[in-house]
Amino acid sequence: MALSRKSPLLRSAVQFLRGVFLRQGATSYCTATISERVNVNGINLHYQRTGWGDHAVLLLPGVLGSGQTDFGPQLKSLDKEAFTIIAWDPRGYGYSVPPSRDYPLHFFERDAKDAVDLMQALNFKKFSLLGWSDGGVTALIGAGTYPSLIRKLVVWGANASVTEEDLKLYNAIKDVSNWSEKMRKPMEDLYGKEYFADTFKAWCEAMCKLASRTDGNICRHLLPLINCPTLIIHGEKDPMVPSFHPQYIHQQIKGSRLHLMSEGKHNLHLRYAEEFNGLVEDFLCEK
Numbered sequence: 001m002a003l004s005r006k007s008p009l010l011r012s013a014v015q016f017l018r019g020v021f022l023r024q025g026a027t028s029y030c031t032a033t034i035s036e037r038v039n040v041n042g043i044n045l046h047y048q049r050t051g052w053g054d055h056a057v058l059l060l061p062g063v064l065g066s067g068q069t070d071f072g073p074q075l076k077s078l079d080k081e082a083f084t085i086i087a088w089d090p091r092g093y094g095y096s097v098p099p100s101r102d103y104p105l106h107f108f109e110r111d112a113k114d115a116v117d118l119m120q121a122l123n124f125k126k127f128s129l130l131g132w133s134d135g136g137v138t139a140l141i142g143a144g145t146y147p148s149l150i151r152k153l154v155v156w157g158a159n160a161s162v163t164e165e166d167l168k169l170y171n172a173i174k175d176v177s178n179w180s181e182k183m184r185k186p187m188e189d190l191y192g193k194e195y196f197a198d199t200f201k202a203w204c205e206a207m208c209k210l211a212s213r214t215d216g217n218i219c220r221h222l223l224p225l226i227n228c229p230t231l232i233i234h235g236e237k238d239p240m241v242p243s244f245h246p247q248y249i250h251q252q253i254k255g256s257r258l259h260l261m262s263e264g265k266h267n268l269h270l271r272y273a274e275e276f277n278g279l280v281e282d283f284l285c286e287k
Contacts, residue, residue, distance in 0.1 A: 046095035047088040051080035056127035059087040060135030066094025073273030103206035112141040133157040144222025156233035159245040162216035174204030223252035230256035235264025
């Protein structure tokens with residue numbers, strides 16, 4: 001039976017992937033960017049670059065996302081005099097295909113190494129990380145694993161573990177053939193039917209496998225090792241990430257701040273871009 005478009009689980013999935021759905025629409029945001037590729041760890045990683053400021057910032061997208069799809073308002077409007085902004089496509093996503101995306105148990109750690117090595121390849125000695133959703137998990141791992149390289153950290157829509165509540169959602173949405181055609185089509189247009197279906201299912205299954213670890217650990221053990229100034233943003237109406245996830249991250253990162261957006265959902269940086277960008281700029285520019 002197809003999931004109704006009114007299904008809370010399906011609505012959650014759609015909101016989770018909304019940035020990817022709007023890929024073509026995001027192009028207009030990126031007219032002032034340079035689009036390039038660089039070989040990192042044997043992969044030709046695609047990235048976009050804008051701004052000329054002294055403070056380098058890497059934007060890390062969510063599952064099946066890319067810099068272009070997930071960060072249009074940030075590429076357009078973050079202060080280009082203050083920041084040099086890099087938005088990357090992780091391996092197997094966006095324009096970093098090939099290779100096809102896969103999900104070994106260490107895929108978050110692999111993404112974190114790719115991200116850090118990309119910034120090093122671009123000659124940024126220190127930089128800040130802004131990570132959304134899966135990109136937030138990658139950013140947490142990057143900050144905990146390579147603390148000497150990270151200036152500041154901003155994450156939203158991230159989780160440091162997989163819970164039973166999370167598992168129910170992943171299992172309910174992993175078969176995209178149960179989605180309505182309207183909900184599938186944008187992703188199928190972007191990636192092709194087979195690649196989208198196989199990749200999204202593989203991601204859901206990988207997240208479920210992570211739940212088999214003690215306490216469903218993804219990066220809980222790394223949070224106390226993060227020593228850079230950290231801002232955690234959470235939308236109080238986020239249907240994908242229950243509030244206990246950002247609360248836990250906040251408790252485990254010494255000196256971190258937790259900012260709640262009362263109307264924010266999973267894609268709060270797109271829906272409330274002006275508020276989000278101002279909050280992030282103020283935090284990054286603090287001495």
